[in-house]
Amino acid sequence: MGKAIKVILLAFLAVLVVFLILTPFVKTKRKVVRSVEINVPAERVFELINNPRNWAKWAAVDSRCTDTKYYYSGNVEGRDARLSAESETCGNTEYVITKSTPNEMVAFDIFIESSGLVGKGSITIDPAKEGVKVDFIDIWDLGDLAFHKRLFAVMMFDSMVGGSLERSAQGLKSLAESNQL
DSSP: OHHHHHHHHHHHHHHHHHHHHHGGGSOOEEEEEEEEEESSOHHHHHHHHSOGGGGGGTSOOOTTOTTOEEEEEEOSSSTTEEEEEEOTTTOOEEEEEEEEETTTEEEEEEEETTTTEEEEEEEEEEEETTEEEEEEEEEEEOTTSOHHHHHHHHHHHHHHHHHHHHHHHHHHHHHHHHTOO
C-alpha cells in the first residue's frame, strides 16, 4: 500500500513539474473564429448586431445562467452602446461597442468581472453568393490568469468559446432569416 501511494505521488509531482516548465512557453493569446452564411442583405444583419438590445434575441446564453439580468447604458446603438449581463450563478460580464461601421462590422470589448479578463470581439459582414458571410471573432490574452486556470483555459479555449460563437452565429442566422425582430 505504501509503495502505491509513493508511485501516485511521484506521478503527480512529475506532471506538476512538466506543467510548471511548459506553462511559460504556452501562447496565452487566443483567437477563435466561427462563420455563418446568412441569406439576407447586410443591412438586416447590421441592424441585429449594432444594437446590444437585440443581442439577447440571438446570442448564445449559458443554460445554467437562468438568473441573468440585462442592463443597457450609453448609446442605444453603435459606438459606446453597453450591455451588462449580471448573474449570481455565472457572474457579471460587460460588453461595450468600440467600433461600428455600417453594414460591415461591429467591434466590442468584453469584461468578465470574476476573472478580470478583458477580451476583444467583433462581428464582420462580407458579401457572399446568397446574402452575406458573417464572422464572429473573439481574441483573449489569458496571460494574467492564475497558472492552473490559464493552463485549463489554453487547453479548452477553442471548444468553450468556439461553441458559444457557433451557437450565436446560428442564432443570428435564424433570427435574421425569419424577418422577426
